[in-house]
Amino acid sequence: MKKKIKILMVCGAGLGSSFACQMSVEDVLNKLGVEADLDHCDISSAVSMHPDLILTASNFKSQFEKFTINPAETNIIYLTNIVGKKEIEEKLVPILKEKGIM
Amino acid sequence: MIRDVIQDSHILLNMSPKDWQESIRLVAQPLLKEKYITQNYIEAMVNAVKQYGAYIVVGKGVALAHARPEEGVQKLGLSVMTLKDPIAFGNQENDPVKLIFCLAAIDSKAHLDIMRSIVHIINENWKINEIVAQKNLMDFKKTLEKIEENSKND
Numbered sequence: 001m002k003k004k005i006k007i008l009m010v011c012g013a014g015l016g017s018s019f020a021c022q023m024s025v026e027d028v029l030n031k032l033g034v035e036a037d038l039d040h041c042d043i044s045s046a047v048s049m050h051p052d053l054i055l056t057a058s059n060f061k062s063q064f065e066k067f068t069i070n071p072a073e074t075n076i077i078y079l080t081n082i083v084g085k086k087e088i089e090e091k092l093v094p095i096l097k098e099k100g101i102m
Numbered sequence: 103m104i105r106d107v108i109q110d111s112h113i114l115l116n117m118s119p120k121d122w123q124e125s126i127r128l129v130a131q132p133l134l135k136e137k138y139i140t141q142n143y144i145e146a147m148v149n150a151v152k153q154y155g156a157y158i159v160v161g162k163g164v165a166l167a168h169a170r171p172e173e174g175v176q177k178l179g180l181s182v183m184t185l186k187d188p189i190a191f192g193n194q195e196n197d198p199v200k201l202i203f204c205l206a207a208i209d210s211k212a213h214l215d216i217m218r219s220i221v222h223i224i225n226e227n228w229k230i231n232e233i234v235a236q237k238n239l240m241d242f243k244k245t246l247e248k249i250e251e252n253s254k255n256d
Contacts, residue, residue, distance in 0.1 A: 012153070012154045012157065013169050013170045015168070015171075015213070016158065016160075016217075017157055019214075020166065020221050023218060024221065024225070043154075057155075059156070059193075080194070082157065082160055083160055
């Protein structure tokens with residue numbers, strides 16, 4: 001059985017933009033036929049949750065660069081449009097392939 | 103559904119705030135007046151943008167103003183405002199903003215249905231444009247209802 005990937009959507013408050021992002025990601029994953037463990041949270045809790053993958057808005061890049069996130073453990077995708085399914089799919093597929101999920 | 107939580111008094115149409123900050127303060131007023139949120143929540147929404155940037159502009163021309171429940175949410179609520187003239191919030195991809203939602207969430211899950219409705223709207227430019235084009239309350243509500251019905255089949 002394939003490993004279930006843990007994906008975390010992150011924004012400032014952890015319940016608006018990240019939640020919206022999660023719904024678009026869910027749609028994209030359904031389309032791709034990939035099962036995943038999805039959740040959303042605020043930026044200060046993100047690091048301690050050790051997800052396989054973080055999706056967040058590109059404006060959070062400088063914040064994330066201050067954290068110590070092990071790139072071997074967690075990939076980060078920065079989105080210019082946090083609910084844009086096309087962008088999510090384009091950036092998600094290579095990582096899912098790299099991780100052997102697809 | 104948005105229309106299950108939104109009261110007539112929470113709908114502000116064709117408004118003219120002078121900048122993004124005033125937009126957030128203005129769209130929040132109905133929720134403040136009716137004690138869904140405290141003044142502190144409004145400051146937290148504004149500060150979130152100052153601190154992290156305009157990530158609350160979640161779709162083409164659509165902002166979702168919000169902060170954390172503990173910043174001052176008393177009950178789950180939503181208000182909405184359309185702008186007479188679009189305003190730049192500082193989001194390269196999705197500016198200028200013409201439609202603003204103000205979300206008062208009590209936890210990270212209870213507003214799932216509302217968020218689903220909002221996401222269905224912001225994923226389609228025609229839905230945004232049609233909502234923004236409505237100039238009176240009755241037409242606005244009718245359009246929202248039509249779009250939410252339509253989204254059920256997505």
